[in-house]
Amino acid sequence: MVEIATQAGAVARSRAPLSRERVLGAAVALADEGGVEALSMRRIAQTLGVVPMALYKHVANKNELLDGLIDVLVGEIDPPDRDVDWRTAVRRRVLSARRMLLRHPWAAQVIESRIKARTTPTPAVMEYLDSMIGIFRAGGFSIDLVHHAMHVMGSRLLGFSQELFEEAPDGEPEPDAVRPEEMAARYPHLTELAMAVTHDRDSVVGSGCDDQAEFEFALDLTLDGLDRLRDSA
Structure with a gap:
């Protein structure tokens, strides 16, 4: 039953006329699910139930796709009051x-x-x-x-x-990193701030x-x- 329902959904998507709005909407949903790295014409086409070449009538390339996504996102911002x-x-x-x-x-x-x-x-x-x-x-x-x-x-x-003091990612310490015991002496104000802020x-x-x-x-x-x-x- 699940397989039949999936096939029916794919048929319904394929029958709906393809448009730039549908392509961009599918791309946003995929990026929400797996990040922008998950985006590809093949995956978008699979989601919409079409062949990848059909997408190029609405977005010429990856950069045009990303530009279209930006316009969709900005369109979600409330209009001025x-x-x-x-x-x-x-x-x-x-x-x-x-x-x-x-x-x-x-x-x-x-x-x-x-x-x-x-x-x-x-x-x-x-x-x-x-x-x-x-x-x-x-x-x-x-x-x-x-x-x-x-x-x-x-x-x-x-x-x-763009933040100057972003939290460092986990990983190997950098070769020129200052040891914690040296921080207070060399950078007293940075140390005071680091110890005082709430995370x-x-x-x-x-x-x-x-x-x-x-x-x-x-x-x-x-x-x-x-x-x-x-x-x-």
Whole structure:
């Protein structure tokens, strides 16, 4: 019975018209299950019940597939709220972007790699950034201050940030690593910080510091500073 049901499902999928949206939706589901490394045209085709060549009518290659995934993911971010002040609107939208990344842990890697590889962001990212600039401008920011705001917000606008002090992966110690007993003498301030911080291995984004709290702390600090600059201008 299970085999019959599986075959019936494959037949139903094959009868549904293939589209770019279906290809990208299947790709997102596969990446959610096994990471972006699990993506291949063959696996996507198997999921959709079609031959791999049929996919190339909708995505020309792997890079176009990844760009399409980014647009799907950015489409999950809440639209801007027009009924609140600029600070609340920016904060809500950035945290919505972060929730999207938490649903798709592989997404930040893809977004970062493709933004670096492309001369311009994908259309959905361009539209998202344009709308964020619009929120700042409607909030009274000069175009020069918006320029600085976009730089200081950086990848945080899309829900993630590049951390300087990421937890080191397990493995062999590096040859130039300082022995623990030497740390306090050579790097007293780093040692004090390391001993003082609280680590939460049950964090929603993995072991280490409470990344969500740190993200919101930095976001609020940035927005507070931008607000003061806006007022002084």
